[in-house]
Amino acid sequence: MDLRLFEHIAKENFDLSAVSSMRTGGKAKCAFFPESADELCALLDALRGEADVIVVGNSSNLLFPDDASRLTVVFTAKISEIKKLSDTEIFASCGAQMTSLSNFASKESLSGLEFAFGIPGSVGGGVFMNAGAYGGEMSQVIKSVLCYDTENKKTVELSREECNFSYRHSIFMENKKLVVLGASFALACGEREEIEAVCRKNMTARREKQPLEYPSCGSAFKRPQGHFAGKLIEDCGLKGFAVGGAQISQKHAGFVINCGGATSSDVRALMASVTEKVYEKFGVTLCPEIEIIEENHK
Numbered sequence: 001m002d003l004r005l006f007e008h009i010a011k012e013n014f015d016l017s018a019v020s021s022m023r024t025g026g027k028a029k030c031a032f033f034p035e036s037a038d039e040l041c042a043l044l045d046a047l048r049g050e051a052d053v054i055v056v057g058n059s060s061n062l063l064f065p066d067d068a069s070r071l072t073v074v075f076t077a078k079i080s081e082i083k084k085l086s087d088t089e090i091f092a093s094c095g096a097q098m099t100s101l102s103n104f105a106s107k108e109s110l111s112g113l114e115f116a117f118g119i120p121g122s123v124g125g126g127v128f129m130n131a132g133a134y135g136g137e138m139s140q141v142i143k144s145v146l147c148y149d150t151e152n153k154k155t156v157e158l159s160r161e162e163c164n165f166s167y168r169h170s171i172f173m174e175n176k177k178l179v180v181l182g183a184s185f186a187l188a189c190g191e192r193e194e195i196e197a198v199c200r201k202n203m204t205a206r207r208e209k210q211p212l213e214y215p216s217c218g219s220a221f222k223r224p225q226g227h228f229a230g231k232l233i234e235d236c237g238l239k240g241f242a243v244g245g246a247q248i249s250q251k252h253a254g255f256v257i258n259c260g261g262a263t264s265s266d267v268r269a270l271m272a273s274v275t276e277k278v279y280e281k282f283g284v285t286l287c288p289e290i291e292i293i294e295e296n297h298k
Contacts, residue, residue, distance in 0.1 A: 025064025
């Protein structure tokens with residue numbers, strides 16, 4: 001298929017730092033902004049065989065490279081439909097915001113997505129990394145995931161079991177040829193006021209404990225078994241530790257923030273140094289929760 005058919009949704013030399021929640025990253029060769037699932041699938045067919053193509057949602061958990069000139073980035077944020085399928089089931093498209101999904105559920109008096117309120121990512125990203133907070137995660141409420149098999153050029157629906165969910169992991173991390181188009185959620189009937197109260201409580205906790213006033217990608221490291229990453233980092237005396245403009249938050253040591261002028265290289269160097277120091281002191285290896293896009297994307 002001719003890529004010229006998609007010129008109306010394309011932006012060349014696109015500045016990724018403008019959309020990255022860390023406010024870092026260079027200019028991509030091209031960015032596309034499809035407006036429907038059908039258009040996304042057709043675009044992916046047209047891009048088949050092209051090197052260095054990535055599909056992203058809200059860019060909230062991504063660290064783009066400083067040199068992104070080889071990248072073609074497909075953004076799904078405009079594919080944001082949320083609809084009710086039955087009394088207790090909701091479907092959300094890949095670009096829908098997690099907070100919008102949680103709001104929709106609460107207005108329908110459906111419980112199960114309270115944990116998602118305040119998570120800055122999209123549904124597609126949330127499925128991809130099995131996002132979670134405050135004791136809940138996507139795998140607990142997902143019934144099935146609709147995705148596009150770019151290799152076989154067909155839409156497929158995977159059950160929750162087929163998604164191979166585990167802590168901050170899904171099959172979509174292993175098989176990048178499967179692109180999330182949306183997901184259906186099996187929820188429980190509840191009282192709207194009680195659901196909204198839990199959402200407000202979670203958001204208050206976020207504001208109190210997390211450095212939301214600074215650009216960041218959320219939790220920088222996954223939770224090591226038997227430990228909390230932020231506690232290990234804090235116990236190493238690393239609150240406020242900085243490399244260039246990237247810093248370990250003084251408010252929450254599990255967050256790397258851009259305190260002014262940081263580059264993605266600063267962030268990566270800081271995370272590498274913190275990982276080394278934590279291992280030296282505690283013998284625990286920290287693994288990034290941030291999805292790091294390499295300069296030569298594979």
